[in-house]
Amino acid sequence: MATKKTELKVTINCEKCKSQVLKAVAKLTGIDEVTLNAEKGILTIVGSVDPVCIITAIRKTGRFVEITSVGPPKKPGPPKPADPPKPADPPKPCPKPCPPLPACCKQCKLVGVSYVTYYSAPCSIL
Numbered sequence: 001m002a003t004k005k006t007e008l009k010v011t012i013n014c015e016k017c018k019s020q021v022l023k024a025v026a027k028l029t030g031i032d033e034v035t036l037n038a039e040k041g042i043l044t045i046v047g048s049v050d051p052v053c054i055i056t057a058i059r060k061t062g063r064f065v066e067i068t069s070v071g072p073p074k075k076p077g078p079p080k081p082a083d084p085p086k087p088a089d090p091p092k093p094c095p096k097p098c099p100p101l102p103a104c105c106k107q108c109k110l111v112g113v114s115y116v117t118y119y120s121a122p123c124s125i126l
């Protein structure tokens with residue numbers, strides 16, 4: 001199967017959405033690379049995996065997903081015009097950190113959160 005690059009739009013509201021979506025696609029075979037831009041809700045998958053399988057897997061998590069594009073994976077590209085070696089930049093601190101996503105969103109609660117029961121049990125150990 002040919003390798004291709006599939007771009008999908010996925011609703012990502014929180015960290016849990018993100019990990020559920022990543023976990024769902026991780027189960028698929030034929031994936032070389034997964035990139036998830038949680039802020040924009042763009043999931044990029046490179047591999048021979050069938051885009052339909054990706055959609056099916058993500059829909060199982062109860063999330064909206066649609067394919068925005070399917071195409072050939074990025075090619076190495078034409079040789080770059082001689083890039084003069086840059087003068088050594090001073091080491092940069094991390095680029096500005098992404099704003100943290102909330103731990104959980106309404107949508108995740110709908111999907112069935114089993115760990116909540118741990119916290120609702122009254123503590124009887126003390």
Ligand SMILES: [Zn+2]
Nearest residue numbers: 014017105108
């Ligand atoms: Zn969520």
